[in-house]
Amino acid sequence: MMVNVFSDGSVPPAVIAEAAERFGGCLFVVEPDDADAMALLPVLEELGDALVADSVEAFAAAFGDGTPAGVVAFADRSLRFASELARHYRLPGLSEKSAQWCRDKVAQRERLNACGVGDVRSAPMNDGVYPAEVPLPAVVKPRDGAGSEDTVFVHSEAEFRTLTSQINPHRPYVVEQFIEGVGAPFAPWLADQVSVESAVDAFGGVRHIGITLRTPLAEPARETGLVFPAVGGTELTDELLTLAADAIAAVEFTSGVTHIEFKIGPKGPVVIEVNGRLGGGLYRLMPQAATVEPVALAMALAAGEPLPEAFPVPVGHAMHYYAQPPFGAVAVTALPRSRQLLALPGVFRADQKIRAGAAIDWRTGSGGRVFDIWIEGPDLAELGDRKAAVDRFLEETITWEFE
Known part of the structure; x- marks a missing residue:
């Protein structure tokens, strides 16, 4: 059985449960002080087994004899406990130091600077x-x-x-x-912020899955979407992959999938932060672009399997677009229906996140978006045109309330 230390993170529980079927199902572990995860316990119990625990001793008493197939985490707050469980059962996972470096941004920056991976x-x-x-x-x-x-x-x-x-x-x-940027090095409609998605196995292997592009931030500093993958083989993409490997070594990341964010500055890429888990939305974008199933990959690595010899070459591009409220809006008063968005070119999924009439707050960051809109395209230029069509439609159909 695959163990997932669950918290609201980068992968929905239904996707986790499906990927865990190969390992005999999923045991969701929820820490009792995680109110959001505790509220989802009934859902988790429908998808697999679930227990509440916040220590290795409490988990072991409930789990009984035997050893899990592996331990995975897809949320930052889950990394520490997942690391402890993996070490207890002698499974691939992060050391105590590595889990701290991947979660604590102060400790992480000190470590990156000390290892020569930037000077921020x-x-x-x-x-x-x-x-x-x-x-x-x-x-x-x-x-x-x-x-x-x-x-x-x-x-x-x-x-x-x-x-x-x-x-x-x-x-x-x-x-x-603040890390200065250089505009839009990959396409005019994209930002100078990117991420590198990598996989690491317990045998010391490191293989990059691809580079994810970003759309410009919404005020004051909210993410608005990501695009997978970038077209590789350039001096910039090669530099990004090299720096990602250096960052992985610096935080001593030894098993799993990483999501390392970069700003492209005048002197080249600079690491923003290292995340010791899959990036949000990539569980759907990567398969849509005909490459790996990253949740299944993370579980295989947690079970001690080696990296595949190569990852499939992506076909086309896919975008996870966050429809963010304008800065200063306090409520959304009218929204289109998801089926209307699905009628637009390239849109293959649209998930409404909040209802019309609901209060909104920019402080929630990405979590405050009103829609998740998933768009595909054969190349970056066409994908940009399809996003622009979505933007025009949203401007015509969404109304906001301001203070």
Whole structure:
């Protein structure tokens, strides 16, 4: 049986359960202080077995004799416990240090800088005071967050005080030097932020699955979508893959799938952060582009299987588009139906995230989007045209309420 330390993350539970069938099913483990995951317990119990535990001892007592086939995590907050369980059962997984480096953005940046993988100034935010050692402009983000929640860019200490007073005061933050970008190196409608998706097996093998492109951020710093894959074989893509391998070595990532984010700067790519799990949306984008099934791959690696000799060459491109509210909107008052979006060229799935009339809040980052829209295209130019058509349709059919 495959064990998944479950939290709201980059893969829906139904997809996890389906991929785990090869290993005799899925045992979902939920930590009791994870309120969102606890609320989903009835769903998890329908998809597989489920138990509540927050220690190796509690898990082992409930699991009984035997050993799981593997332990996987698809959310940042699950990495620590998944690492502990894998070590207890002598399964492939992360060391305690590696799990911390993959989750704690302060510790991670210190490690990357120490290993020569970039030189970005960073410091914890303490008592609402701007850290003098970090030059402006800067980004303020949760020390252990994901999905651009509670994230803001600041250009002055006055702006820092104003914007940080608007985000959740009950969580730790990091203030990090802003990484300058170079525009749109891959296509005019895309951003200068990308990620490299890689796989690592327990035998020391590292193989890159591909490079994921991004669309420009929505104000103040919210993600709006990703496109898989980039066309490789250029000096820039080769540099990205080399730097990703260096980052994997720096955080001593030894088993699983990684999602490493980069900004393309004037002097080349710079690591934004290393995520020790699959990136959001890629569970659907990669198969749509006719390449790997990344959830199944992550489980195979967790079970101690070696990397395949090669990954399939992608066919076409696929996009996960986040329909984000405009900054300052407090509610959405009218929305189109998903079937209307499905009638647009290239749209192969559309998932409404909130109902018309619901309140919205930019602080939730990616989680505040109103639709997940999945678009495919034969090349980046055509995919960009199809996204533009979706944008026009959304502008005509969505209405917002502002303060």
